[in-house]
Amino acid sequence: MANTAIHKATRRSLLDRYGYEERSAVLFLAPVMLVLMSVAVFPILYSFYLSFFRMKLTRPNNQPFIWFENYSDLLTNELFWVSVSRTVVFTLISVSAIAVIALLVALLLNQEFKGRRVLSTIILIPWAIPYVANALMWKWIYDSGYGALNGALYQLDFIDKYMVWLGDQDKTLPLIANAFVWKEVPLAAILLLVSLKAIPADLYQAARVDGATVWQRFIHITLPAMKPGFMLVMIYETMMAIRHFDLFFILTEGGPGDASHVLSWHIYVETFRNLSFGSGAAMSYLLALATFALSYFFIRTLGRRI
Amino acid sequence: MANSIETIDTNIDYRRRQRLGRLGHKAVILFGALLLAFYALAPISWLVSSSLQTEAEIVSVPPHWIPDEPTLQNFRAIFSAGEDEPVTYETRSGADPVSGGFIPSSASSLLPSMWNSTIVATLVVILNLLVGVPAAYAIAKIRYWGRNASMYFILITRVIPDIALVVPFFLVIRKLGMLDTIGSLVITYLAVTVPFTVFILVQFFEGLPDELDKAARVDGCSRFQAMVRVFLPLSLPSLVAVVLFTFLTSWNEFLLALMFTQTEASQTLPILLASFTSDFTVSFSFLNAAGVLAIVPPVIVAIIFERYIVSGLTAGAVKG
Incomplete structure (x- = not known):
C-alpha cells in the first residue's frame, strides 16, 4: 500500500x-x-x-476567384518561360564558376605561407559589401563610355574600340553572373576550406609513402573528402542564384530586350509594375516550391546532426 | 665502394629535385596569392580611385587608374548636402550633358538614409538576440518532444525566397498602415535573419557540456537563470558572430526595403544608392563616392571581426 x-x-x-x-x-x-x-x-x-484570385490593384473592386487560372495562364505565357530559362542559364553559369574559383581559393588558403591571414581577411571584403554597392561598382566597371573594363582591355590591346558590354544580349547574363560570382566566392571558399582542414594529414603522408603523385592525391583524397562541403556550397549558391534580384534591378532591368529577364525580375515587374498581385503570387508560390524542393537536400545536409 | 657512391649520387639528385619542387610550389602559391588579392581588390580600388577624381578627370579615355589630383569634393558634396550651400559642382555648366556631372537633389537624403540603415540594423540585432537566444537554448539543452521538428521548421522558413514573401508582406503592411515606416523593415528583417541566428547559437550551445546546465539546475537555477548566468557569458564569441551577421544582412538588404519605403522617413542606404544608379544624368564621381560610403562601414566591420565571422560562418559546415 x-x-x-x-x-x-x-x-x-x-x-x-x-x-x-x-x-x-x-x-x-x-x-x-x-x-x-x-x-x-x-x-x-x-x-x-x-494566387487563386485575379487581383489587379488597378481594378480593386473586381477581384474574382478564378481557381487555377493564374497558374494555367503561366503555361502559355511566353515571357514566363523565357524568364525561367534565363534563370536556369544564370544559375548554371554562376554556380559552376563559384564552385571552380572557390575550390582554387580554398586550396590556396589551405597552404601555409606568409600573408595568408591578410589574404583571408581581404577575401572577406566582397562578402561584406552590400549587393547594391556591388551592382553600382560593376555597372561603373562595365560602363560603355568610361568604364574600367573597356579601359583595361583597350590599353592591353585586346579590343580596338570601346564595347557596349551590358547592352550586348549575348554578354549580359555572363557579365551579371561575374558580378554575382565575385561577391559569392568568399563564402563558398570559406565553407570549402573547412572541409579541407578536416582532412587528416596522415592520409596524405600515407599516400606519399605509397608513391602517389600530387595529382593522384588530389583526386583520391582531397576531392572525395570535400564532397559534403561541395554539396553544401552548390545547394546554397543555387538557392541564392535562383532568387537573385538586386543585380538585375540595377545593372539591366531585365534588358537588353529580355536577355536578362530572370524569374525574380519577372515577378517584380508583374507584381509592382503591372500590379497583378494574383499572378505575381502564383509565380512566387511556384518559385518557393522549387526552392523548397532544392533545399530539402540543403536541410538534410545542414540539419542532419542536430 | 662504387655501389655506395651511386647511392649518394641519387640521394643528392633526389634532394635537389625536392628543393626545386618546393621552389616551384612556393612560386605557384605566391602567384595564386597575388592573383587572388588582385581579383578581390581591383574592382574596389577602381571604385575608390574614381570616387576621388573630378568629373573632368573621370570621363577621360583611357581612364586614369590613379587620380592625377585626388579630390574629396564628391564626399564634401554629400556631407554638406543638407546645409544651405547648394550642392553643385562649379564645373557642371561646362560638363558634357551626356556624361552628367550633376548631383541629384536626393543627395541630401544620403546621410539620413545611412542613419535609417543604422537604426534598422541595430533594432534587428537587439530583437534577434531577445528572440533567438532562448529558442537556441531550448533546442540545444532542453529535452522536449519535437526538438528536431522545431529546428527544421526554423531552418525551412529561411528557404522561402524573399521575392515570394514580398506580395503578401506588401498587402499586410499596407493594411496595417505601416508602409514607409522603419517598423515594417525591422519586422521583416527579423524574420529573415532569426533562423540563421538560432542555427549558429544551437551549434554553439550543443558544444557546451550538459553538465554545466545540470550543475546550474542543481544549484537552484531556473531554466531562464541557467541560460542567462551560465550560458550567455560563455557564448560571447558566437554572440558576436550573430550580431555581425544580423547587422550586415540588415544593412545590405535591398528588395524588401524597395517595396516598403518611399520617403526619407524610412529609406535605407541601398535604396538611395539604387535610385542614383537609375538616373543617367547623375555624376559618375558622385555616384562612386556614394558607393564608397556604403561599402566602408561593412568592410571595416569585416576586417575588425574577421575571426568571429569566419568561425561563425563555419559553425554550420563543421557539423554538416
Whole structure:
C-alpha cells in the first residue's frame, strides 16, 4: 500500500519535471515561433490564397476567384518561360564558376605561407559589401563610355574600340553572373576550406609513402573528402542564384530586350509594375516550391546532426 | 665502394629535385596569392580611385587608374548636402550633358538614409538576440518532444525566397498602415535573419557540456537563470558572430526595403544608392563616392571581426 503511494509520488514528480521541461521549452520557443508564424508562414499561405484570385490593384473592386487560372495562364505565357530559362542559364553559369574559383581559393588558403591571414581577411571584403554597392561598382566597371573594363582591355590591346558590354544580349547574363560570382566566392571558399582542414594529414603522408603523385592525391583524397562541403556550397549558391534580384534591378532591368529577364525580375515587374498581385503570387508560390524542393537536400545536409 | 657512391649520387639528385619542387610550389602559391588579392581588390580600388577624381578627370579615355589630383569634393558634396550651400559642382555648366556631372537633389537624403540603415540594423540585432537566444537554448539543452521538428521548421522558413514573401508582406503592411515606416523593415528583417541566428547559437550551445546546465539546475537555477548566468557569458564569441551577421544582412538588404519605403522617413542606404544608379544624368564621381560610403562601414566591420565571422560562418559546415 505504502509502496504504491511512494510509487505514485515519484511518478507524479517525474511527470511534473517532464512538464516543467516542456513548459519552459514552449516559453523559450514562443517568441521565435510567433515571429516566424506571422512573418514567414502566414505570408506564404496568404500568397497561396491570393494566387487563386485575379487581383489587379488597378481594378480593386473586381477581384474574382478564378481557381487555377493564374497558374494555367503561366503555361502559355511566353515571357514566363523565357524568364525561367534565363534563370536556369544564370544559375548554371554562376554556380559552376563559384564552385571552380572557390575550390582554387580554398586550396590556396589551405597552404601555409606568409600573408595568408591578410589574404583571408581581404577575401572577406566582397562578402561584406552590400549587393547594391556591388551592382553600382560593376555597372561603373562595365560602363560603355568610361568604364574600367573597356579601359583595361583597350590599353592591353585586346579590343580596338570601346564595347557596349551590358547592352550586348549575348554578354549580359555572363557579365551579371561575374558580378554575382565575385561577391559569392568568399563564402563558398570559406565553407570549402573547412572541409579541407578536416582532412587528416596522415592520409596524405600515407599516400606519399605509397608513391602517389600530387595529382593522384588530389583526386583520391582531397576531392572525395570535400564532397559534403561541395554539396553544401552548390545547394546554397543555387538557392541564392535562383532568387537573385538586386543585380538585375540595377545593372539591366531585365534588358537588353529580355536577355536578362530572370524569374525574380519577372515577378517584380508583374507584381509592382503591372500590379497583378494574383499572378505575381502564383509565380512566387511556384518559385518557393522549387526552392523548397532544392533545399530539402540543403536541410538534410545542414540539419542532419542536430 | 662504387655501389655506395651511386647511392649518394641519387640521394643528392633526389634532394635537389625536392628543393626545386618546393621552389616551384612556393612560386605557384605566391602567384595564386597575388592573383587572388588582385581579383578581390581591383574592382574596389577602381571604385575608390574614381570616387576621388573630378568629373573632368573621370570621363577621360583611357581612364586614369590613379587620380592625377585626388579630390574629396564628391564626399564634401554629400556631407554638406543638407546645409544651405547648394550642392553643385562649379564645373557642371561646362560638363558634357551626356556624361552628367550633376548631383541629384536626393543627395541630401544620403546621410539620413545611412542613419535609417543604422537604426534598422541595430533594432534587428537587439530583437534577434531577445528572440533567438532562448529558442537556441531550448533546442540545444532542453529535452522536449519535437526538438528536431522545431529546428527544421526554423531552418525551412529561411528557404522561402524573399521575392515570394514580398506580395503578401506588401498587402499586410499596407493594411496595417505601416508602409514607409522603419517598423515594417525591422519586422521583416527579423524574420529573415532569426533562423540563421538560432542555427549558429544551437551549434554553439550543443558544444557546451550538459553538465554545466545540470550543475546550474542543481544549484537552484531556473531554466531562464541557467541560460542567462551560465550560458550567455560563455557564448560571447558566437554572440558576436550573430550580431555581425544580423547587422550586415540588415544593412545590405535591398528588395524588401524597395517595396516598403518611399520617403526619407524610412529609406535605407541601398535604396538611395539604387535610385542614383537609375538616373543617367547623375555624376559618375558622385555616384562612386556614394558607393564608397556604403561599402566602408561593412568592410571595416569585416576586417575588425574577421575571426568571429569566419568561425561563425563555419559553425554550420563543421557539423554538416
